[in-house]
Amino acid sequence: MNENKKTHAPLFSIIKRDDLPLYKSIIIRVLAFIITFILAMFICYATVSKKSDDGYIKMMSTFFTGATNRPWKLAMDVCLLLAFAIAIVPAFKMKYWNMGANGQVLMGALISIILMFYLNDFASKSTFNNILLIVLMLVSSIAVSILWAVIPAIFKVYFNTNETLFTLMMNYVASGIVGYVNYILAKGKEESPGIINLTSKSGWLPTIVDKYFIAIVIIILITVFVYFYMKKTKHGYEISVVGDSINTAKYVGMNTKKIIIRTICLSGAICGIIGFIYASSINHSISANTCGSLGFTGVLVAWLANFSPIIIAGISFVLVFLSSGTSKISSVYKLGNNDISNVIIGLLFFSILICEFFIRFKLKLNSQSTLYKLIFGELLNGKKGGEGQC
Amino acid sequence: MLVAFLAAAISMGIVYLYGAIGETLIEKVGNLNLGIPGIMCLGALGGVIGVNTYISLFTVENIMGWLLIIFSMTFAFLFAALGGLIYAILTVSFQANQNVTGLALTTFGVGCMKFIGSNIDQSNLTTASRSISKLFVNYDKLGWFGEIFLSHGILVYLSIIIAVLVTLFLNKTRRGLFLRSIGESPQTADAQGINVTLYKYMAILVGSGIAGLGGLYYVMDRTGGTTFVEASIEAFGWMSVALVIFSMWKPGISIIGSIVFGGLYILRSFINITPAQIKLFEIVPYLVTIIVLIVTSILNKKNSQPPASLGVNYYREER
Numbered sequence: 001m002n003e004n005k006k007t008h009a010p011l012f013s014i015i016k017r018d019d020l021p022l023y024k025s026i027i028i029r030v031l032a033f034i035i036t037f038i039l040a041m042f043i044c045y046a047t048v049s050k051k052s053d054d055g056y057i058k059m060m061s062t063f064f065t066g067a068t069n070r071p072w073k074l075a076m077d078v079c080l081l082l083a084f085a086i087a088i089v090p091a092f093k094m095k096y097w098n099m100g101a102n103g104q105v106l107m108g109a110l111i112s113i114i115l116m117f118y119l120n121d122f123a124s125k126s127t128f129n130n131i132l133l134i135v136l137m138l139v140s141s142i143a144v145s146i147l148w149a150v151i152p153a154i155f156k157v158y159f160n161t162n163e164t165l166f167t168l169m170m171n172y173v174a175s176g177i178v179g180y181v182n183y184i185l186a187k188g189k190e191e192s193p194g195i196i197n198l199t200s201k202s203g204w205l206p207t208i209v210d211k212y213f214i215a216i217v218i219i220i221l222i223t224v225f226v227y228f229y230m231k232k233t234k235h236g237y238e239i240s241v242v243g244d245s246i247n248t249a250k251y252v253g254m255n256t257k258k259i260i261i262r263t264i265c266l267s268g269a270i271c272g273i274i275g276f277i278y279a280s281s282i283n284h285s286i287s288a289n290t291c292g293s294l295g296f297t298g299v300l301v302a303w304l305a306n307f308s309p310i311i312i313a314g315i316s317f318v319l320v321f322l323s324s325g326t327s328k329i330s331s332v333y334k335l336g337n338n339d340i341s342n343v344i345i346g347l348l349f350f351s352i353l354i355c356e357f358f359i360r361f362k363l364k365l366n367s368q369s370t371l372y373k374l375i376f377g378e379l380l381n382g383k384k385g386g387e388g389q390c
Numbered sequence: 391m392l393v394a395f396l397a398a399a400i401s402m403g404i405v406y407l408y409g410a411i412g413e414t415l416i417e418k419v420g421n422l423n424l425g426i427p428g429i430m431c432l433g434a435l436g437g438v439i440g441v442n443t444y445i446s447l448f449t450v451e452n453i454m455g456w457l458l459i460i461f462s463m464t465f466a467f468l469f470a471a472l473g474g475l476i477y478a479i480l481t482v483s484f485q486a487n488q489n490v491t492g493l494a495l496t497t498f499g500v501g502c503m504k505f506i507g508s509n510i511d512q513s514n515l516t517t518a519s520r521s522i523s524k525l526f527v528n529y530d531k532l533g534w535f536g537e538i539f540l541s542h543g544i545l546v547y548l549s550i551i552i553a554v555l556v557t558l559f560l561n562k563t564r565r566g567l568f569l570r571s572i573g574e575s576p577q578t579a580d581a582q583g584i585n586v587t588l589y590k591y592m593a594i595l596v597g598s599g600i601a602g603l604g605g606l607y608y609v610m611d612r613t614g615g616t617t618f619v620e621a622s623i624e625a626f627g628w629m630s631v632a633l634v635i636f637s638m639w640k641p642g643i644s645i646i647g648s649i650v651f652g653g654l655y656i657l658r659s660f661i662n663i664t665p666a667q668i669k670l671f672e673i674v675p676y677l678v679t680i681i682v683l684i685v686t687s688i689l690n691k692k693n694s695q696p697p698a699s700l701g702v703n704y705y706r707e708e709r
Contacts, residue, residue: 014485016707047509097489099424161687162696164422164489165635168628169676169683176673183666191665296493303490337619339504346428346498350476353491357484 011371012363025359032355033318033348040344044326047340048333059329066328067321074324076212076282079219080274081316082309084291084298086219086226087270089307090263092299093230094243096156100149100167102295103174104268106286107148108141108275110178113286115140116196116203116279117185123202133203137280142272148174149268150261157257171295175288182286195284205281215281222270227309229266239263297345304352319345393534395653395660397541403652404542405608405623407549409630410637410644411556412601416474417634418560419593420573420699421481424492426601427627428499429473433602434609434623435503436469437462441518441610442511450514455521459544462522462606470602471595473499478594482587485703500624503605507619515615523611545607550645552600557642569593573697576704586704604630629655632679638686638694651675 020028041060048059067074084101091098115137116123123133152170155161182192197203205214230236238259242249249256278290301319305311323341330338366372409426416423423429440462448454477495480486523543529536560566569589572579576586608626609618633651637644654675658668686694 014705014707099489155684155687159684159687159690161684162635164424164701165631166680166683168424169632169680172625172628172676173673173680176669176676179669179672180666183664183669293497296497300490300493300497303487335505335509337504337508339501339508342497342501343505344501346494346501349490349494349497350480353480353486353494354484356486361485 011366011369013366014361015364017360017362020359028355028359029352032351036344036348036351037322040322040326040347043343044329044340047335048329051333051335054333059333062329062332063325066332067325072210072212074320075216077320077324078313078317079216080277080282080291081294081297081301081320082223082313083219083270083274083277084294085302085305085312085316086223086309087267087274088298088302089226089309089312090230090239091267092302093239093307094260094263096153096260096264097164097299098149098167098264098267099164099299100152100170100174100295101267101271101298102291102293103167103171104145104148104271105275105278105291105295106171106174106178106288108145108272109278109283109286109290110174110181110275111140111144112137112203112276112279113196114181114185116284117193120197120200120202124200130202134205134280137203138273138276141276141279142269145272145275146265146268149264149271153261153264157260178286178288178290192285192287196279197284203280204284205277212281215277218273218277222273223309223313226270230307235259235262300349304349304356319348322348391660393537395656396538396649398656398660399649399653400538400546401542401612401652402656403648403650404546404549405604405612405626406630406633406651407553407644407648408604408607409601409627410633410648411549411553411641412470412597412599412604413630413634414637414639414641414644415556415560415593415597415600417639417700418570418573418697419590420576420697420702420704421477421590421594422488422492422701423474423477423495423594423597424489424631425473425477425495425499426492426631427624428496428502429470429477429598429601430605430608430627430630431499431503431623432473432605433466433470433599434605434618434621435507436602437466437606437610438507438510438512438515438618439469440465440606441515445514445518450517453518453521458518458521462518462610463545463603466602466606467599470605471599473602474594474598477598478591481703482590482594485705488701488703496624496627503623504619512615512618515610515618517615519610519615523614543607543611545603545611549603549607553641553645556600557640560641570697572704573699576699580704580706590704601627601630629675632676635686635696636679636682638682639696650678654678 041063044063045056045059048054084105088098088101115133119133119136123130148170152161152163152166155166156163185193208214230239238249238254241252241254242256242259246256249259279286283290297319301312301315305315322344326341326344327338329335330340409430412429413423413426441458443465444453444458444461448457473495477491480491481488522545525542525544525547526536526540529540532540560570568579568584571582572584572586572589580586604626605623608623609615609621613621629651633644633647636651637647654671658671663671
């Protein structure tokens with residue numbers, strides 16, 4: 001190589017790895033988590049120590065009691081995040097970016113709330129009527145959510161309208177409608193009618209073992225269903241073909257339009273069930289903020305778990321554990337608000353994204369780069385060529 | 391009434407305009423940055439820290455307006471660009487998925503603003519805001535013209551200048567052409583000898599910085615320093631992303647678009663409607679965006695489409 005010739009080779013070449021063994025990739029992820037956790041707790045402690053004399057260990061015990069003192073609530077929160085991510089998985093597998101899970105869930109929950117509100121008298125007459133109401137709520141939630149999900153999908157399929165932005169906008173349309181209906185239900189006097197059927201409990205899922213028990217079971221069943229649907233059925237196979245290459249799918253004679261719309265319907269249906277759970281088991285009321293930003297967090301979780309339901313469950317648990325622990329810290333030490341948990345979740349995602357890179361790629365020093373010669377030039381004197389590669 | 395409405399529409403729209411110019415610049419190199427809401431929050435946080443820094447260095451009395459603006463703008467730009475840097479490192483160098491990185495950045499940015507914001511001193515913001523939010527004196531002597539166009543702070547005029555400059559840069563300069571070509575096909579641009587990574591980094595950093603000024607503008611000018619931690623900058627960020635589509639990736643059109651969006655947002659305080667109807671009014675900008683999205687995709691015209699490689703990372707060794 002001519003030493004005088006100017007080259008623009010970068011110091012590192014990025015090379016795609018062959019598949020890393022599973023245990024190694026898990027070790028990398030766990031390490032990333034531990035590093036972020038330590039960093040996060042350091043940030044927490046830096047703020048806590050300004051407001052209180054409690055030591056680090058006292059703060060950590062607050063963290064762990066905060067995360068574990070209400071196990072059913074913790075389980076419910078984990079399941080909710082899991083459900084959002086699972087709802088997004090089938091669509092994602094086709095590279096269809098459904099950013100609208102929030103809106104779809106809200107619309108599903110809204111129709112359930114409306115039914116609970118107006119059919120209260122009917123449902124309080126007998127247990128049978130109440131069961132009828134619950135079934136009706138479930139069916140209509142699923143129907144409305146499917147409708148909300150399928151509108152962008154139809155435009156995507158026929159006109160190639162950008163679904164990321166379309167579904168994103170649909171979230172805000174849904175929040176607006178929820179706000180409006182809340183006023184209508186409250187007869188325009190207040191912002192919302194509050195908890196629906198507080199005394200009659202019509203349309204509420206019954207309490208078995210715990211208030212959240214049935215909801216949790218439903219979500220676990222959905223997760224198992226999606227797992228088998230994606231892995232073992234013809235539909236699941238078609239989804240993965242469309243996701244890998246839509247042209248291949250077309251060439252082998254698959255009806256891609258039908259597959260996309262059918263899959264989005266499934267995604268919407270799961271969102272409908274989540275909406276139903278919000279109305280019948282968790283909140284019994286609705287607001288534009290009912291599901292927070294779980295739809296977005298679900299996207300992150302589903303992506304980072306590489307669509308595997310088991311890993312999704314794992315990441316969901318970690319996230320919820322972290323955020324309930326930190327929210328306890330921020331309420332005990334009066335940190336103002338609970339947003340420190342968002343900061344930590346953001347950091348956690350960044351670190352997982354970085355380690356995804358190291359799982360997929362490896363870096364190789366580039367002996368032909370100017371920087372390399374500058375740094376290692378003296379060492380290489382006499383040894384022409386070096387051992388790196390372009 | 392109409393005069394006040396138009397003045398308020400411009401004043402509100404500028405928040406979206408900053409976000410939209412920044413996002414356009416980023417999308418033009420093929421990166422869909424869904425972290426804009428978080429970046430705008432970081433900008434707001436930086437701006438407030440800048441104001442506090444100025445006040446701690448000098449005094450609250452006799453504020454030198456121009457110096458305060460330089461301080462707050464520099465901090466806002468740097469904080470937002472730092473958010474952009476995280477995004478750029480992850481998506482450009484580390485090949486992370488753009489949507490996922492963007493959403494993570496939004497979570498992080500909003501969290502940072504609210505968490506750090508609630509722990510810093512906000513007592514001087516209203517005082518400081520007074521020296522930012524009006525550029526011209528005696529503008530009311532010019533009647534309706536003065537009221538609509540001259541009653542704003544310097545950040546309003548700056549945003550329009552930036553929009554024009556960015557339009558000129560993208561359409562009339564060689565570097566602008568290079569930048570756009572990366573958004574259409576990074577492979578081709580790379581083969582032409584254009585430094586794709588460098589352009590992507592620059593566009594993302596500068597774009598994020600500009601978007602961050604939107605957060606600063608909202609806190610220090612639009613609300614007069616009264617709303618900071620509770621500010622719904624996140625929602626405005628999403629509106630900015632919508633405005634980019636609405637203006638079909640043209641910063642010049644987004645000036646008009648921002649006024650339309652601003653008008654739709656503040657319309658509810660100018661007409662006599664019930665709180666319930668206000669909620670319905672809030673969805674109008676989003677509906678309009680959806681319609682634009684649908685119409686542009688149906689018409690499928692060449693010059694109203696998103697950059698062809700939008701959302702796809704460029705990895706040189708992949709064919």
